[in-house]
Amino acid sequence: MTTTTQPVRAPSSDKPKKPRRDGFWPWLFVAPLGIGIAVFYLWPIVQTAWFSLTEFGVFGGTTFTGLSNYQELFSNGDLYKAIGNTLLYTAIVLLNVPIAVVVASLLNTPGLRGASVYRVLYFLPYVAMPTAVAMVWRIIFNGDFGVLNRVLGWFGIDGPYWISTPGAAIVAVSVVGLWSSIGFSVIVLGAGLKQIPPELYEAAELDGASRWRQFRSITVPLLTPSIAFLSVVTVIAGFQLFDMLYAVLGTTNMNATVFDSMSLVYLFYQAGFVTNDKGLAAAVAMVVLVLVAVATAIQFRLQKKWVHVD
Amino acid sequence: MNNFSRRSLLLGTLGAMTALAACGGGSDSSAEGSEYTEPAADLKAQLTYSVWDQTQVAALEQNIAAFNEKYPGIEVAISVTPFAQYWTKLQTQATSDTLPDLFWMNGPNFQLYAANQKIDPITGPVEAGAITPANYPAALTSLYSLDGVQFGVPKDMDTIGVWVNKAVFEQAGVDVPGEDWTWDEFQSVAQQISQKLQSQGIYGGAGGMDGQTTYYNTIFEAGGEVIADGKSGYHSPQGQEGIGFWADLIASGGSPSIAQLTDTTADQWFTSGKLGMYWGGSWFRAALAGTDIESDIVVLPLPKGTQQATVIHGVANMVAANSANKQAAHALQAFLAGEQAQQQLGEAGSVIPAYTGTQTAFAESMPEANLQVFLDAVEYAKPLPVSANTTAWNELEVKYLPDAFSGTKPVAEVTQELATQMDAALTKE
Numbered sequence: 001m002t003t004t005t006q007p008v009r010a011p012s013s014d015k016p017k018k019p020r021r022d023g024f025w026p027w028l029f030v031a032p033l034g035i036g037i038a039v040f041y042l043w044p045i046v047q048t049a050w051f052s053l054t055e056f057g058v059f060g061g062t063t064f065t066g067l068s069n070y071q072e073l074f075s076n077g078d079l080y081k082a083i084g085n086t087l088l089y090t091a092i093v094l095l096n097v098p099i100a101v102v103v104a105s106l107l108n109t110p111g112l113r114g115a116s117v118y119r120v121l122y123f124l125p126y127v128a129m130p131t132a133v134a135m136v137w138r139i140i141f142n143g144d145f146g147v148l149n150r151v152l153g154w155f156g157i158d159g160p161y162w163i164s165t166p167g168a169a170i171v172a173v174s175v176v177g178l179w180s181s182i183g184f185s186v187i188v189l190g191a192g193l194k195q196i197p198p199e200l201y202e203a204a205e206l207d208g209a210s211r212w213r214q215f216r217s218i219t220v221p222l223l224t225p226s227i228a229f230l231s232v233v234t235v236i237a238g239f240q241l242f243d244m245l246y247a248v249l250g251t252t253n254m255n256a257t258v259f260d261s262m263s264l265v266y267l268f269y270q271a272g273f274v275t276n277d278k279g280l281a282a283a284v285a286m287v288v289l290v291l292v293a294v295a296t297a298i299q300f301r302l303q304k305k306w307v308h309v310d
Numbered sequence: 311m312n313n314f315s316r317r318s319l320l321l322g323t324l325g326a327m328t329a330l331a332a333c334g335g336g337s338d339s340s341a342e343g344s345e346y347t348e349p350a351a352d353l354k355a356q357l358t359y360s361v362w363d364q365t366q367v368a369a370l371e372q373n374i375a376a377f378n379e380k381y382p383g384i385e386v387a388i389s390v391t392p393f394a395q396y397w398t399k400l401q402t403q404a405t406s407d408t409l410p411d412l413f414w415m416n417g418p419n420f421q422l423y424a425a426n427q428k429i430d431p432i433t434g435p436v437e438a439g440a441i442t443p444a445n446y447p448a449a450l451t452s453l454y455s456l457d458g459v460q461f462g463v464p465k466d467m468d469t470i471g472v473w474v475n476k477a478v479f480e481q482a483g484v485d486v487p488g489e490d491w492t493w494d495e496f497q498s499v500a501q502q503i504s505q506k507l508q509s510q511g512i513y514g515g516a517g518g519m520d521g522q523t524t525y526y527n528t529i530f531e532a533g534g535e536v537i538a539d540g541k542s543g544y545h546s547p548q549g550q551e552g553i554g555f556w557a558d559l560i561a562s563g564g565s566p567s568i569a570q571l572t573d574t575t576a577d578q579w580f581t582s583g584k585l586g587m588y589w590g591g592s593w594f595r596a597a598l599a600g601t602d603i604e605s606d607i608v609v610l611p612l613p614k615g616t617q618q619a620t621v622i623h624g625v626a627n628m629v630a631a632n633s634a635n636k637q638a639a640h641a642l643q644a645f646l647a648g649e650q651a652q653q654q655l656g657e658a659g660s661v662i663p664a665y666t667g668t669q670t671a672f673a674e675s676m677p678e679a680n681l682q683v684f685l686d687a688v689e690y691a692k693p694l695p696v697s698a699n700t701t702a703w704n705e706l707e708v709k710y711l712p713d714a715f716s717g718t719k720p721v722a723e724v725t726q727e728l729a730t731q732m733d734a735a736l737t738k739e
Binding site (some may be wrong): 058142144145146161164165253254255256259273274276 | 394397401426511519520568570572573574699701702708711
């Protein structure tokens with residue numbers, strides 16, 4: 001495609017243009033957004049960076065302590081465990097993207113009856129109240145009386161106590177995360193599918209391409225921008241895992257397994273609001289910031305290699 | 311972005327950071343609290359009152375209705391936040407000095423808020439004769455004083471007893487033990503019930519990760535301390551004996567495993583009729599009211615170890631130091647602590663009021679169950695162990711103890727680890 005239809009660039013003017021001076025008007029127009037970002041994002045980041053270098057009183061008041069919070073954080077095994085759990089969760093939830101690609105293209109089958117009903121069904125978990133969803137899953141996961149273990153029992157599998165066995169708990173939470181994120185991906189990919197010109201499929205059919213071949217050679221490559229978007233969003237959301245973990249597993253007072261299943265943000269919550277070590281919590285927040293930035297940078301770099309852009 | 315604005319941004323950031331650094335250090339407001347005189351009957355004010363227990367709201371609304379007969383112009387809005395989120399919320403409110411005018415406080419969190427000048431002491435109301443601390447159990451009143459300043463009096467009190475479901479005993483063909491029972495009797499009865507009713511998934515006893523209703527009691531009964539002179543009491547023979555009690559109960563099959571108890575907590579096992587004996591607080595009365603098993607309930611004192619003991623605790627109403635209506639808030643605080651309101655609270659039956667002489671209504675609220683046990687227990691009760699940052703070592707308890715209870719590690723090894731970590735947390739305070 002690239003060989004024939006290269007658009008001709010408009011000829012550039014001979015002299016390099018002088019940067020135009022627009023005065024304050026552009027700044028005025030970006031101000032609503034700019035001020036919002038500065039007040040609610042940039043300024044808190046600066047504050048948190050400073051707090052991470054201090055010992056922070058329970059109700060405010062700081063004492064500068066240099067890098068001691070970071071020292072404590074990096075010498076303490078909790079951080080690495082939290083990173084591991086967060087990565088595991090993110091990896092499992094990322095599976096929603098390939099699943100959603102398949103589901104979305106099935107929903108897009110021409111002549112499918114009740115497609116909108118299916119679309120609603122897939123989207124429901126995404127709009128349902130997360131806490132209510134978590135409560136229901138808690139009951140499903142219950143080791144003695146839960147539906148899941150009952151069903152596994154029919155196949156002779158003795159299911160663990162999902163939310164109170166170290167190792168199983170984080171997988172259980174990830175499954176809930178995966179389940180609730182598929183709907184959103186299906187909608188995004190569905191919109192992406194609508195953008196693919198039907199002529200491509202018609203042409204492929206004339207050339208004798210099978211449905212599978214069409215899926216592999218047309219659908220997937222042309223969906224890559226949506227897929228890339230979804231994976232970036234999923235990774236960022238994965239690094240921010242807290243609510244699902246908190247709602248499904250409960251607090252450490254209720255469930256000691258939480259110590260083994262902590263995510264980075266849970267570690268932050270624990271330090272900040274439970275053990276009242278807010279300086280350490282700020283250090284955790286900085287680590288999360290750096291990790292998300294690095295992960296996103298890597299993704300953008302890699303995307304240049306596989307994302308199809310017209 | 312041009313050079314100028316980039317530089318000014320940097321400068322601004324630096325300036326802000328210096329300003330922040332200068333903000334350190336708390337204010338030293340006096341701990342004496344405000345002067346108090348009883349407000350005029352036509353005082354107009356709006357108060358918020360934060361609590362965490364939904365089951366007590368009905369009784370509190372009665373209290374407030376009675377209060378409004380005296381002060382019709384003071385509007386009180388009750389705000390209920392579940393216990394797990396209550397403290398996160400309260401901490402945020404305290405940091406921004408937006409605490410509700412009146413709020414519930416418990417022992418483990420009290421010292422933190424009092425030491426940071428977040429609570430207005432009751433020195434004024436006591437001097438004015440609106441509150442008399444001598445009317446409440448001394449062990450409890452002392453829980454809410456710091457460095458000789460009294461910040462509140464308990465509104466209620468609770469002790470721990472064993473809630474027994476007689477129907478389960480009957481089903482298992484086991485006799486309900488007498489009131490003077492021992493640890494050995496408890497263990498053997500729990501084991502017998504669990505064995506006989508195994509096919510129905512019913513257990514005799516249950517441990518759990520809540521110290522106040524379980525292992526604090528057994529440590530006290532073994533003659534030990536959870537915390538004494540700023541040191542952990544876990545790694546002592548008595549501490550180990552108190553922890554071992556629950557490890558033994560789970561190992562013998564007398565209790566569901568820790569994993570099972572995490573999925574379904576001991577009180578849930580009990581209210582669904584799948585547990586014979588539940589170590590629980592007197593507050594559990596409210597959760598039983600209206601359930602199918604209510605008529606099968608009887609209460610026993612805790613089985614005796616080396617000595618008889620139980621944990622006593624009570625919630626207190628505190629006035630926020632940042633309250634704009636301190637006079638009205640103290641008036642409500644004093645009213646809720648007074649005999650009339652306490653009597654009402656007792657008659658509602660959800661908790662035991664702390665005011666001496668108002669407790670009989672609680673005992674009579676469930677006549678068949680012998681709730682008197684909880685009142686008699688005051689005699690040998692020990693205050694809930696607390697320190698300046700209680701939650702920090704409470705976290706360590708729930709982190710280390712499950713290994714001892716489940717038998718994955720020997721008790722002595724766990725108490726050693728726990729005591730070392732806990733001592734480190736205590737020196738930080």
